Amino acid sequence: MKKTLTVAVVGATGAVGREMLNSLHNRKFPATTIRAFASARSAGSRIPFGDAELTVEELKEDVFTDIDLALFSTGEATSLQFAPHAVNAGCVVVDNSAAWRMDEHCPLVVPEVNACHLAAHMGIIANPNCSTIQMLVALKPLHDATAIKRIVVSTYQAVSGTGQKGIEELERQVRDLFNGREPENSVYPYRIAFNVLPHIDVFLKNGYTKEEMKMVNETVKIFGDPSVKVTATCVRAPVFYGHAESVNVETAKKITAKDARIMLSQAPGLMVYDNPREKMYPMPAYVAGEDPVFVGRIREDESIENGLNMWIVADNVRKGAALNAVQIAEELLRRDLIRVPGTNVFLQ
Amino acid sequence: MKKTLTVAVVGATGAVGREMLNSLHNRKFPATTIRAFASARSAGSRIPFGDAELTVEELKEDVFTDIDLALFSTGEATSLQFAPHAVNAGCVVVDNSAAWRMDEHCPLVVPEVNACHLAAHMGIIANPNCSTIQMLVALKPLHDATAIKRIVVSTYQAVSGTGQKGIEELERQVRDLFNGREPENSVYPYRIAFNVLPHIDVFLKNGYTKEEMKMVNETVKIFGDPSVKVTATCVRAPVFYGHAESVNVETAKKITAKDARIMLSQAPGLMVYDNPREKMYPMPAYVAGEDPVFVGRIREDESIENGLNMWIVADNVRKGAALNAVQIAEELLRRDLIRVPGTNVFLQ
Structure with a gap:
């Protein structure tokens, strides 16, 4: 050996x-x-x-x-x-x-x-893609409990996802704006400071970005289950570290918010941080440098029979990469x- | 008279x-x-x-x-x-x-x-609530064409929605961070600079915020149609002016992205700004001071039979209020x- x-x-x-x-x-x-x-x-x-x-x-x-x-x-x-x-x-x-x-x-x-x-x-x-990783760590326990039929996800992605140059562009633009200079952009197609861009990676023929289709296709491959349908909107936010995701899930059978919290809190790599009464929910600025995927705002979606909304946040450079x-x-x-x-x- | x-x-x-x-x-x-x-x-x-x-x-x-x-x-x-x-x-x-x-x-x-x-x-x-107004201006033509069954919306809301004090808090926190001072928060429960907060208005018993339930209940009242189901996640973003929304819509009958673009471009108060090939999509920083509701990223949702994704942006202080x-x-x-x-x- x-x-x-x-x-x-x-x-x-x-x-x-x-x-x-x-x-x-x-x-x-x-x-x-x-x-x-x-x-x-x-x-x-x-x-x-x-x-x-x-x-x-x-x-x-x-x-x-x-x-x-x-x-x-x-x-x-x-x-x-x-x-x-x-x-x-x-x-x-x-x-x-x-x-x-x-x-x-x-x-x-x-x-x-x-x-x-x-x-x-x-x-x-x-x-996998950073946004896919944190979403699937959080959804795996639910998919094991009862098949996930459909996922609607909207992301709030940090500039560190673009690497050091993304971090530097946000910082430079903020300094320019606060000092009365016209901010220039070279990394992103538009200003990212105090703005959000519904555009990550390149656009494909179907109107989606490559980032959005990564979330669709990688989810199917990782779960090994083509019956899981995903639709995604990927958005760059003026945040340095930490991706957040607003995730709506439709499951085959009902999972209550309470049961979801229990399942998720027992799963590996996950930290349930969810107590609205105490204003406890995860946020990008506070998960930077942390290993786990954080989940909060778990609540039943009253617009369908078997649905949940959740808010998933992780350090995109760490767990995301x-x-x-x-x-x-x-x-x-x-x-x-x-x-x-x-x-x-x-x-x- | x-x-x-x-x-x-x-x-x-x-x-x-x-x-x-x-x-x-x-x-x-x-x-x-x-x-x-x-x-x-x-x-x-x-x-x-x-x-x-x-x-x-x-x-x-x-x-x-x-x-x-x-x-x-x-x-x-x-x-x-x-x-x-x-x-x-x-x-x-x-x-x-x-x-x-x-x-x-x-x-x-x-x-x-x-x-x-x-x-x-x-x-x-x-x-109505600012987030509801811009969403319904954009969805009305679709609801007229074929009933909207369900809306899944995630928002990216500017600090001006909180009034002048929200604007001042974001500005002060950014200056503090860039000058090596610990930023304080008094308007928002946590730092908003370079962060996103999944918390707007107070939390209700069902786990949703009042802002989220406004989008649900006001939509039904304005459309005068209790069959429209809505589920919302409302998020504050470090943006001064302009609310953005990632909106997923399920309709009774199929509407292609192309048809949606035509319908929306003929409707009052709306501006379709949607050409991915030319990197045309609306963004909060660029709609500030504008009257219309802007819609882009219109695309068919491949995860359901009759679905559309869209990205709706408006000046929350203007059309939103x-x-x-x-x-x-x-x-x-x-x-x-x-x-x-x-x-x-x-x-x-």
């Missing part, structure tokens, strides 16, 4: 990459070596890992020979190019981009929901799925 | 009161005299009306004798106290508070939707409904 475990974070200098390193360190991931990769531009720079530092290495196609597990937090194009070479070198990839999510050879995993799908992996496991990827890695280890034999179906 | 028309704005110094004066002036409302009332604290101060100024008078129960029409923009308690005295003096009241909205003697009117209800008025006409009240006043004049005989059912 192999005694060493070398883990790479690819795209280590971005907001999610840094948080991946944090999560690996904080959760004491049993790696014997951690390596950090980024583009040539960042190569040679130092990046924190706990109290220590790592030297960032340049990402090349042939770097994966001695790496057992790579967490990718790169753009789709980089992931499409490099992940197959990693797999070819015997490395297992957990990829945070959208590149592989709908590929039939790649499990799409939220550990609290469908860790069982990992067994079928062929080298690449996809990390970095933490979920590290949790996938932990499950791979626990299930002894890091070394996968067989041909590389990802290299053409 | 009476040749004079004296109009009063009650609560004239607030954000909505000032906008009522603006709307009366800009729309050349045919008043012969305009008077402004507020609490004793503001009495004697000067307030703009076009290029002129009005002297604010103190609101008392006996001031309404020579007033034909009063637009109230006060709190519920003030409205409950003073509106009956106005009616008793022969004055017709258009009230912006929630005090009279569900009173069976008071029509609740959005002129584009149910101006016909005005004929039955007994002295007080209620102006002041403008709608002035439009009601215009309809009352047009229909010769300013002088109403009969006993005062509002004074106990």
Whole structure:
């Protein structure tokens, strides 16, 4: 049995990459070596890992020979190019981009929901979209209790979902507005400061954005249940960290708000924070830096027979991205799925 | 026939009161005299009306004798106290508070939707909640075409909905955060800067907020159709002006997105602003100061047979409050409904 475990974070200098390193360190991931990769531009720079530092290495196609597990937090194009070479070198990839999510050879995993799908992996496991992850952690206990028939979701998504550049644009625009300067926008198509944008990712032919269709299609794949219907409206809000979601669920059988609260409070990865009388409900500004998915405002929807409304909030950089990827890695280890034999179906 | 028309704005110094004066002036409302009332604290101060100024008078129960029409923009308690005295003096009241909205003697009117209800008025006409107004202006053409069965709405509401104090709290909190000071909150229960609050108005026993139940109950009353089911989640966003709504509608028969766009673009008070390819969709920061209700992101909801998603945005202080009240006043004049005989059912 192999005694060493070398883990790479690819795209280590971005907001999610840094948080991946944090999560690996904080959760004491049993790696014997951690390596950090980024583009040539960042190569040679130092990046924190706990109290220590790592030297960032340049990402090349042939770097994966001695790496057992790579967490990718790169753009789709980089992931499409490099992940197959990693797999070819015997490395297992957990990829945070959208590149592989709908590929039939790649499990799409939220550990609290469908860790069982990992067994079928062929080298690449996809990390779902941030908005999908937090919604499904919260809805899984309900779907187990009685099939979810339909989900209507509207999101309130933080600028950190766009990475460091989104954070900087909101901050710069607010400073400009408060100092009498005309704010400029380069990251978002319109001003995000003191505004909301019903536009995340690109528009598709059917009028939905790619972000909205991710929530539709990823939900079906993760639940493994095409009978779950989803319709989504994804909106960027002038919030730095934390995605919120207003979620309306129709179930096959009645679940009372009280029963839902009990089910959810016993489920993994979830924190029910729901007491209107005491003004207790989750909010993005207060979940930043927290691991769980928070649920509040659970109430019966009086407009249909079997419906619930709920308000789901999580740190989009943590559970929505970095933490979920590290949790996938932990499950791979626990299930002894890091070394996968067989041909590389990802290299053409 | 009476040749004079004296109009009063009650609560004239607030954000909505000032906008009522603006709307009366800009729309050349045919008043012969305009008077402004507020609490004793503001009495004697000067307030703009076009290029002129009005002297604010103190609101008392006996001031309404020579007033034909009063637009109230006060709190519920003030409205409950003073509106009956106005009616008793022969004055017709258009009230912006929630005090009279569900009173069976008071029509609740959005002129584009149910101006016909005005004929039955007994002295007080209620102006609906801001979120309800903009939603129903947009949904009326669809409800006319084929009955709306169910509405699932999530809101993104501006701080100006709370009045000037909401605007000041957001501004102060942003300045504090950007200057390294701990932001304090007094208007909202939690920080609103860079945050969203799923809490508008007070919580009711059923777990919904009063704001959410306003959207449910006012919709039924205005449409005059108890078969329309509504479920709402109302959320305060860190936006100064402009409410946005993500609205999911289920109709009795199929309406394509294309047909909906045509119907809506021909309806009064509406502006269809919907071309994803050109990144055209309405946003709060860009509708401030505009009269119409803007609709974009119109698309078929693929999760049910007959469903549509849409994104509805309006200036909450204008169409959501002041403008709608002035439009009601215009309809009352047009229909010769300013002088109403009969006993005062509002004074106990």
